[in-house]
Amino acid sequence: MIIAKQSLSLLLNTGRTIKQGISMEAEGKFSPSYADAVARIELNEEDMKEIGISDGSLVEVISEEGVVRVKAFKSKEVERGHAYIPMGPWANMVVDPRTMSLGMPNYKYTRVEVRPAEGEPTSLPEILAHYGASVPTEWMEDVKLVEGPQRTYENMVCPFCGELCDYLKFEVVGNEIRKVVGGCANSVSKLRNYHRHRIMRPLIREDGRFREVPLEEALEAAADILASSKYPLLFGWSSTANEAIRTGVELAEILRGVIDNTSVICHGPTALGAQEVGTARSTLGVVRHKADYVVMWGSNPPASHQNHFPLWIFSKGRWVKGRKDRKVVVIDVRETPAARLADEFVKVEPGKDYELITALRMAVKDLDIELPSVAGVPIDTIYRLADEMRSARYGVIFEGMGVTMTGAKHRNIEELIKLAHDLNEWTRFVLIPMRGHYNVTGSDNVFLWTTGYPFGIDFSRGYPRMIPGVTTSPDLLMRGEVDAALIVASDPAAHLPKRAVEHLSRIPVITMDPKWSLTAAISKVVIPTGMVGVECGGTVYRLDEVPLRIRSIFPPPPGVLCDEEILRRLLDMVKARRGYS
Numbered sequence: 001m002i003i004a005k006q007s008l009s010l011l012l013n014t015g016r017t018i019k020q021g022i023s024m025e026a027e028g029k030f031s032p033s034y035a036d037a038v039a040r041i042e043l044n045e046e047d048m049k050e051i052g053i054s055d056g057s058l059v060e061v062i063s064e065e066g067v068v069r070v071k072a073f074k075s076k077e078v079e080r081g082h083a084y085i086p087m088g089p090w091a092n093m094v095v096d097p098r099t100m101s102l103g104m105p106n107y108k109y110t111r112v113e114v115r116p117a118e119g120e121p122t123s124l125p126e127i128l129a130h131y132g133a134s135v136p137t138e139w140m141e142d143v144k145l146v147e148g149p150q151r152t153y154e155n156m157v158c159p160f161c162g163e164l165c166d167y168l169k170f171e172v173v174g175n176e177i178r179k180v181v182g183g184c185a186n187s188v189s190k191l192r193n194y195h196r197h198r199i200m201r202p203l204i205r206e207d208g209r210f211r212e213v214p215l216e217e218a219l220e221a222a223a224d225i226l227a228s229s230k231y232p233l234l235f236g237w238s239s240t241a242n243e244a245i246r247t248g249v250e251l252a253e254i255l256r257g258v259i260d261n262t263s264v265i266c267h268g269p270t271a272l273g274a275q276e277v278g279t280a281r282s283t284l285g286v287v288r289h290k291a292d293y294v295v296m297w298g299s300n301p302p303a304s305h306q307n308h309f310p311l312w313i314f315s316k317g318r319w320v321k322g323r324k325d326r327k328v329v330v331i332d333v334r335e336t337p338a339a340r341l342a343d344e345f346v347k348v349e350p351g352k353d354y355e356l357i358t359a360l361r362m363a364v365k366d367l368d369i370e371l372p373s374v375a376g377v378p379i380d381t382i383y384r385l386a387d388e389m390r391s392a393r394y395g396v397i398f399e400g401m402g403v404t405m406t407g408a409k410h411r412n413i414e415e416l417i418k419l420a421h422d423l424n425e426w427t428r429f430v431l432i433p434m435r436g437h438y439n440v441t442g443s444d445n446v447f448l449w450t451t452g453y454p455f456g457i458d459f460s461r462g463y464p465r466m467i468p469g470v471t472t473s474p475d476l477l478m479r480g481e482v483d484a485a486l487i488v489a490s491d492p493a494a495h496l497p498k499r500a501v502e503h504l505s506r507i508p509v510i511t512m513d514p515k516w517s518l519t520a521a522i523s524k525v526v527i528p529t530g531m532v533g534v535e536c537g538g539t540v541y542r543l544d545e546v547p548l549r550i551r552s553i554f555p556p557p558p559g560v561l562c563d564e565e566i567l568r569r570l571l572d573m574v575k576a577r578r579g580y581s
């Protein structure tokens with residue numbers, strides 16, 4: 001008789017999934033479908049047998065940070081000894097929050113114990129109760145759909161991920177988007193449901209309950225909080241337009257606070273790597289027309305950027321006839337859907353990307369590697385890959401969060417950039433980051449051109465400075481250093497580790513967002529905003545740093561303004577309170 005173990009010690013990874021994106025946009029973060037998509041742990045079947053559980057069993061996941069109960073499911077993509085929870089409030093109850101002086105918590109490879117449990121999965125109301133808040137059901141509204149003429153809008157930009165697909169067709173009746181042509185599942189979910197689960201009125205929370213207030217009163221309350229704060233954090237900015245971000249930078253400077261964007265928890269290491277060694281970039285258009293060798297490193301576009309392969313990699317270009325003329329190599333720790341679409345999958349040992357990149361650089365330089373394998377990859381494969389890369393007419397490395405978040409983080413990216421530099425002695429090779437939120441590249445760029453730094457910018461001394469691990473938002477929150485926060489178009493309460501959210505829940509938070517989020521639920525002041533790409537326009541940057549105009553097709557709901565206008569009014573109020581003319 002086999003006696004099941006009591007528990008397993010596993011390494012927990014987090015990441016994006018298609019279901020997470022679709023459920024979040026279609027039904028919202030407070031829906032059962034979002035909980036189904038995110039409150040789950042994926043395990044290797046053999047590991048599940050060891051503790052006597054099957055698909056759908058309830059387990060307790062325990063780390064040094066906390067405990068969460070989720071349902072377990074078997075996954076062929078998860079290795080023995082590992083576990084996977086999609087990014088979100090459940091994963092964040094247990095992830096390792098340490099940033100190792102880089103600003104980014106350890107979303108990969110948190111040591112956890114997993115054991116069978118009884119009862120129900122941890123619910124979102126339980127998580128919110130931990131932060132002293134509740135689900136704001138009574139304040140969730142849909143924009144009223146009204147009948148009207150049928151119209152078609154061509155060449156629309158998708159406001160979901162960094163690809164910013166700019167060829168979509170919206171078919172509209174009245175103020176309803178009935179059809180989105182050319183968009184992927186995430187895009188269709190967001191756009192067809194733009195009107196659902198909206199914040200429609202300004203609110204102030206007192207004694208745990210929201211009360212509706214006129215916009216002017218909400219702005220006055222927000223300005224009072226910010227102007228009386230000693231060291232406020234202004235966070236988010238990756239899901240709004242550049243014009244609003246520029247105003248946010250001015251506000252942060254006047255307040256002598258910190259402005260930070262979501263790069264800090266995704267591609268911050270890419271920015272830091274580029275600051276150390278420069279970069280080698282091109283646009284996606286050049287890749288489509290010229291690249292005959294494509295490396296996807298730690299990136300899984302079928303889950304995160306669904307149009308990436310069909311539009312840029314598998315399509316016909318001017319000098320590349322199509323899919324058969326390109327070699328696609330996926331380098332990752334697990335065989336992802338992207339790996340199954342590639343010509344070759346190279347499996348790297350978890351956390352060993354840096355070693356493999358260094359070995360590839362040695363092979364490119366014809367240096368001897370005195371080991372049979374590096375990071376789990378045989379030496380013969382490494383030399384062959386290096387040879388193929390040198391022989392390519394035009395090569396590109398797309399780097400994802402599987403390499404920015406793991407092991408050496410920014411050192412991985414430095415080394416990848418150096419690999420591209422080395423290869424440029426032989427041929428043309430570029431590196432492009434697979435940025436997540438649709439304008440996270442824009443927020444990095446606006447921060448850069450206004451302050452010289454891409455994220456985590458502190459104005460407390462009257463001039464901008466950035467010290468990763470010191471002026472970055474997860475660290476500032478976990479150390480309890482900021483005393484107020486303005487959150488724009490972002491949901492840090494759903495995406496930062498528990499310890500950071502605990503501090504956020506203790507300080508006055510102002511949230512500006514079109515839709516309800518966990519952060520809005522824990523906020524003191526909630527200000528509704530128009531949705532960029534549907535109700536508000538502006539400038540946004542694609543992941544390859546190409547600026548695009550994003551258009552609006554409907555006005556925001558009555559009484560609701562776009563981010564830029566709200567921020568301008570807030571800036572004027574704060575200036576008046578701080579004595580600026």
Ligand code: SF4
Pocket residue numbers: 158159160161162163164165182183184185186187305306307308
């Ligand atoms: S790939 Fe990204 S930008 Fe393109 S349609 Fe899908 S979600 Fe939108």
